[in-house]
Amino acid sequence: MKVVMLAAGRSKRMKPIEDKNFLSFLGKPLLVHQLEILKKAGISEVILVGGKHNLEKIGAMAKSLKIKIEIVEQKNLELGMCGAVLAAKDLIKGEEVMVLSSNDVVDVKAFKLILKAAEKGGAESFIIGKKVFEYFPGGYLETDKKGFIKNIVEKPEPGTEPSDLVNLVVHIHKDANSLIKYLEKADSKKDDLYEQALAKMMRDGVKMMAVEYDGFWQPLKYPWHVHSVFTYLFSQAKKEIAKSAKIAKRATINGEVIIGENVKVFDGAVINGPCYIGDNTVIATNALVRDSNVGKNCVIGYITEVARSVLGDEVWTHSNYIGDSVIGNNVSFGAGSVTGNLRLDEKNIQVSFDGKKMDARTNKFGAIIGNNVRVGVNTSLMPGIKVGGGSFIGAGIVVPEDVADNSFVRGEWKLKISENRENIASLDRKKFKNKL
Amino acid sequence: MKVVMLAAGRSKRMKPIEDKNFLSFLGKPLLVHQLEILKKAGISEVILVGGKHNLEKIGAMAKSLKIKIEIVEQKNLELGMCGAVLAAKDLIKGEEVMVLSSNDVVDVKAFKLILKAAEKGGAESFIIGKKVFEYFPGGYLETDKKGFIKNIVEKPEPGTEPSDLVNLVVHIHKDANSLIKYLEKADSKKDDLYEQALAKMMRDGVKMMAVEYDGFWQPLKYPWHVHSVFTYLFSQAKKEIAKSAKIAKRATINGEVIIGENVKVFDGAVINGPCYIGDNTVIATNALVRDSNVGKNCVIGYITEVARSVLGDEVWTHSNYIGDSVIGNNVSFGAGSVTGNLRLDEKNIQVSFDGKKMDARTNKFGAIIGNNVRVGVNTSLMPGIKVGGGSFIGAGIVVPEDVADNSFVRGEWKLKISENRENIASLDRKKFKNKL
């Protein structure tokens, strides 16, 4: 069987985080985690479909893996999943094929379930139906009593869902040739050629079976999905504190943590797991890191709090609050700067995409910051804003809106300067001291 | 003997703190503390005079007390103490009556002293004279050698006080009927009908005896009186740490504290008594609470300092400095927000009432914040300002003046945005690391 993983997407919704396939969790790109999960399911060869923008990076990464990778390029990204599968046409012809998306993080159980179902047979295609317990705006599987799929209903009105099973892009097609034929004939004005092809197959009587799955699933589409992916990957990883790590006597570590080589945790610092701390990172005096992924070569400086955030490598903080945020590589925060993560009215955070606000469906969400950003002292980033890569944010300001890549944002200061007529030198300060 | 406690005042000077009778200390409203002090003096029945605005609350509270309460309504609050006593006319007729104000906090000793003096007899009225050691702007008792009061001199010029005894509203009148008669005839254009009635009684030869008292007395008229009331009530209370409280191993508790049920004190946190910490409150990592009353269900977040302040319930802080402040219920502070509590010139703090500045007679005083307030990140409240209930204060601003109830205060931001031409990605950051 051939396994095709679609990884050509442009990660537009994740901006300014570049290519989510290479977003790093526990020191490894997401794509590596995805391949390792497949490996656990017994899959040792994968066809990766990339785009012009990431082919080279995928290639470099593939070399270091224990899984065999073939890389193909999807030329026209507009053709979506359909174009991606067709890009691999020559490699899957005449075979059984599993189609996966690199954007969906699922437990190894999902792969094992569908492989088992396909082995057992009884249908020509198999689709994982993720059992949901509350409304999710996806494609719902309409099944008959035997579990055969009659239709996939895209984003039905809440309350009108035909089932509690959502179409998850973990599909097996016994006959790749048939799939290819339908894909080549698919026609749609929207980004749903693959889905239209499946619909046509069903209409033509191709038997598709729903494989019910109730395990972890997190589509990684928006920045507020990042933390959940961290939580899952952490839960599956081996918990270990490197022998070369130096944990000060008065530091505290609670819960489960992974701490890398040469990490230093200074006195008074507290790490509340789940936490991943990358190699060579310093958690300085009295800092607090909780429920977060901190990359390598970071400095979580004195009295900084990092909470429920995913930080890249070379992130330097210093007396900051970084909450519910996603931070790229090589980012610094000046003393006293803060990522606001809760609105005054405590309503859900709204994030802008192409000028439109989108509800992040959580009332706690901070900033999304690209690579190579510097933030000055005592600056406040409002909840849900994005700071583009290569940008500088000046001191003492409130940043209420998204900042484009390579911007320099500064405050305009109006100061009143007058003569100071108070003679403070003559004050007796001893009287204050007893108030300490 | 009938005890009449006057509790109908509108607490105008305490705004935005509503009805000081219900300001909570050590988890109980002030009025409950007042009644408990009376109970200790052997008084088991009290007539409470309320106003339309608080009758219901007083009623609800009275049910749960071990002391017997009769509640009467003072209809016309303009008539002050005189109107309050007359509101209770039918209940005190023909009796000996003790008149008290719910606004004055005194030690049980004061009640014991006056009860003993009244029992001993020798006069028709008895008035506690609080011995003062420095000028206080109150009514001074002018007495003869035998301790009989000849006159009460209201707010004499400093240096012209007729004695060192200040009229404290702990009065006993042996003949309520006589008092009522004088009160009904009293006539004044000012808010001093009760005082005028007493003056007339003295002029008519009614014998009034000064009962000297040198114990604790704190009139609760202005917000800067609140902390002193806390200090006193705390000193009288049983010190106890609930068994259900969880104090982390690396937390420190110095001095006397009262810690409620299910309180959590995290590592690195320090509590320097006297401190009251209400039920279910969290004192988070590396926070510092000193000489303060913190209500229930509060979160004193990471690296917050609360000093010499009285906080209500459901107050959430996060990397803040709350100093010399009075905070209502359900209030949150964003990370980095601060209550300034000391002027640059270190002079006394001035507080506004109806547009007029008043000297708080202390150079350390912070903010007075009503219920249901939200303060954004990195915002600074200037010393002595009042923030009305239901208000939102935006991020990154300096609030130099009082904020009315239900206001939304925001900064206006002028930002310069230009292209950033620095290529920070190319910088070698290794050279910094040795500066850690």
Next chain:
Amino acid sequence: MKVVMLAAGRSKRMKPIEDKNFLSFLGKPLLVHQLEILKKAGISEVILVGGKHNLEKIGAMAKSLKIKIEIVEQKNLELGMCGAVLAAKDLIKGEEVMVLSSNDVVDVKAFKLILKAAEKGGAESFIIGKKVFEYFPGGYLETDKKGFIKNIVEKPEPGTEPSDLVNLVVHIHKDANSLIKYLEKADSKKDDLYEQALAKMMRDGVKMMAVEYDGFWQPLKYPWHVHSVFTYLFSQAKKEIAKSAKIAKRATINGEVIIGENVKVFDGAVINGPCYIGDNTVIATNALVRDSNVGKNCVIGYITEVARSVLGDEVWTHSNYIGDSVIGNNVSFGAGSVTGNLRLDEKNIQVSFDGKKMDARTNKFGAIIGNNVRVGVNTSLMPGIKVGGGSFIGAGIVVPEDVADNSFVRGEWKLKISENRENIASLDRKKFKNKL
């Protein structure tokens, strides 16, 4: 032999720090340290040349020393070193003379080396040549093979230095009369009469020998030189923690420290040596002091960091970051105020002198603050700025430029105030609590 130490300079480049001779390190003025170093080299009598501005202070200081001091006044400060030596003319006539500057801090070894060389003889003048390993903009000694100096080349272009030996003002002249004669005839339009006299002497065949020295040398000309002087003086001092100091059980002291009488170090505080903490100073809860000199009677308040800085006496901080800074006496910082010490572009800090920017040759440098300054809450001082003595800096502002002495700098606040229509009282906050 007579030793003349020139101490009449006006310290213009150190403003707003007044007279660098009296800048305090380890609890003692720099001048006292200088004299103590001379004492170690066996010198027990020194002629101090002061100016009108510091004669009195020098006199007062001299009384308490174990070294014998004669003080002379240099009337015309424009005449520089030449004028200074001539001011001492009557005291050195007919003697061997050593000429030193109070601005150069060097190890005792330098004095020992030159004294030994002079004793050995073979030349009429001896000049310490400080061996440098990278370009320094000073006067380079051009020597012949035998070590005799042919010329002193002032600030050559980098790469054209005639040697690696820089003229350090530790000079011995066997014949003061000859020196005086040349000085009296010297003529120059620049501030280099002394150097011109030496050049003329060399041209006239007076033998001058270079004495090579590779030990510590720090000219104290600019504020960014201060920390290096601290580091050196600390390295030479006896490390001791006073018995009267109270170090809390949960405080941490790493590395070498000197801690004065009655110092208090509270729980959670960390001191990372080298650090000097003056008498009666408090290092409060969870504060961090590292690689710094803190004067006496200071309060390093809760969660303050002081890093690589030199603080005078009576400095009060409170939740601040003071980095790479020089702070005078009697200075306070409000909560959340910060000395920025790193540019966003991480280039070298520029400091203004008389309107011209000067490169501090380090990318980490903070503020230089004079005596009797108050800084409000949440204010940010940009890297390399100077705040004049007696100034007040208001709350919540960014100070981008130098502040003159006795200034009052305030922000201008534009706030939008509207009605708040959110009913926050009705929100259920329980759902947040599990995010703690």
